[in-house]
Amino acid sequence: MKEQFTQYIRDLQDEICGAIEKIDGQAKFVEDHWERPGGGGGRSRVLSEGAVFEKGGVSTSVVHGQLPDSLKQQMKIEGDSFFACGVSLVIHPRNPMVPTVHANYRYFEMYNKAGEKTDCWFGGGTDLTPYYLFNEDAIHFHSTQKTAADKHGAELYPKYKEQCDSYFRNHHRDESRGIGGTFFDYLKATDKRSSADWFAFVKDMGKSFLPSYLPIVEKRMHLTYTEQQRYWQEIRRGRYVEFNLVHDKGTLFGLKTNGRTESILMSLPPRVRWDYNTSPDKGTEEARLLEVLKNPKDWV
Numbered sequence: 185m186k187e188q189f190t191q192y193i194r195d196l197q198d199e200i201c202g203a204i205e206k207i208d209g210q211a212k213f214v215e216d217h218w219e220r221p222g223g224g225g226g227r228s229r230v231l232s233e234g235a236v237f238e239k240g241g242v243s244t245s246v247v248h249g250q251l252p253d254s255l256k257q258q259m260k261i262e263g264d265s266f267f268a269c270g271v272s273l274v275i276h277p278r279n280p281m282v283p284t285v286h287a288n289y290r291y292f293e294m295y296n297k298a299g300e301k302t303d304c305w306f307g308g309g310t311d312l313t314p315y316y317l318f319n320e321d322a323i324h325f326h327s328t329q330k331t332a333a334d335k336h337g338a339e340l341y342p343k344y345k346e347q348c349d350s351y352f353r354n355h356h357r358d359e360s361r362g363i364g365g366t367f368f369d370y371l372k373a374t375d376k377r378s379s380a381d382w383f384a385f386v387k388d389m390g391k392s393f394l395p396s397y398l399p400i401v402e403k404r405m406h407l408t409y410t411e412q413q414r415y416w417q418e419i420r421r422g423r424y425v426e427f428n429l430v431h432d433k434g435t436l437f438g439l440k441t442n443g444r445t446e447s448i449l450m451s452l453p454p455r456v457r458w459d460y461n462t463s464p465d466k467g468t469e470e471a472r473l474l475e476v477l478k479n480p481k482d483w484v
Contacts, residue, residue, distance in 0.1 A: 185379060186267060189291040193244045193271035196390050200273060201229055201242050203394050207401060210235035218444045222249035228447045236405050241450035242273040252440055263294030263302055274451035280417035281407040283314035284424065285397045288434060289390050306382045307369035310393055311352050313362030313424060315417040317473045321400045322363050326483040328396035329366050336385040344368045349480040354427050359477040361427045416470050418457040425452055
C-alpha cells in the first residue's frame with residue numbers, strides 16, 4: 185500500500201499542477217526536492233504571481249522515522265515509529281470573487297519497536313473558502329464531492345461533510361474557515377471495508393478535486409472587483425492563517441516531526457490583514473458570508 189499510495193499522490197500532483205498552469209496561462213510551478221532529517225523527503229511545487237492565481241502550492245511528501253512522545257499524546261496514537269505519505273495543496277486566487285481551495289490526501293502506518301506494523305489508516309478531504317458567496321458555486325462544489333463519495337456508500341458524504349464543518353472552524357471566533365466540503369481521517373480496515381476499499385474511496389475523492397473547483401474558477405476569474413473587495417479578501421485570508429497556525433493538525437504534525445518548514449507553510453497566502461475589530465455592515469455580501477460561516481449550511 186505504501187508504494188501504491190506514493191505513486192497515486194505523485195500522479196495526482198502532476199495532474200493538478202498541469203491543470204492549474206493551463207487555466208492560469210501565465211505562471212508555472214517551480215519544483216524543488218527536499219530531504220527530511222530522520223527519514224524521507226518530498227517534492228514541493230509552488231506557483232507565484234500568476235494571472236489568475238496569486239499563489240499556489242502542491243506538495244507531496246513521503247516521510248518516516250521516530251514519533252515524538254509529545255505528538256503521540258497530542259494526537260492520541262500509539263507506536264514507536266511511523267511512515268506517512270500524502271499530497272497537500274492550497275490555491276490562493278488573485279480575484280476575490282474566486283475562492284481559495286485546499287485539499288489533502290494521505291496514508292499513515294505505525295510500527296512497534298520491533299518494526300512490525302501495528303496500525304494504518306487513510307485521511308484527507310477538500311474544502312472551499314470563498315470571499316464572496318455564490319450559492320451555485322457552493323452547490324456545485326459539494327455536489328461533485330457527494331457524487332464521488334456516493335459510489336462508496338450514501339452514508340459517507342453526510343458524515344464527512346459534517347466532520348469538515350466541525351474541523352475547519354476557528355473556534356476562537358465561532359466561525360468556519362469556509363463553506364466546507366469533506367474531511368475524513370483514521371479510515372481503517374474493518375469487516376465491512378478493507379484497506380483496498382478505502383484506497384479506492386480516497387482515489388475517487390482525489391479525482392473529484394479538479395471537476396469540483398475549476399468550473400468555479402472559470403466562471404468567476406474575469407469578474408471585476410474593487411479595492412474594497414480586495415481589502416475584504418485580505419481580512420478573510422487572515423482568518424485562514426489563524427486556522428492553519430492555531431488548529432490544523434497537519435501543520436502541527438509536520439513541524440513536530442522535523443518536516444520542511446517552507447513546504448509546511450506554503451499554504452499561507454502572500455498578502456493578509458489583521459485590522460483591529462473589523463466587521464461588515466449589515467445587509468452586505470460580506471455580512472451574508474459571515475452568517476453562513478457562523479451557521480454552516482447543507483448545500484446539497
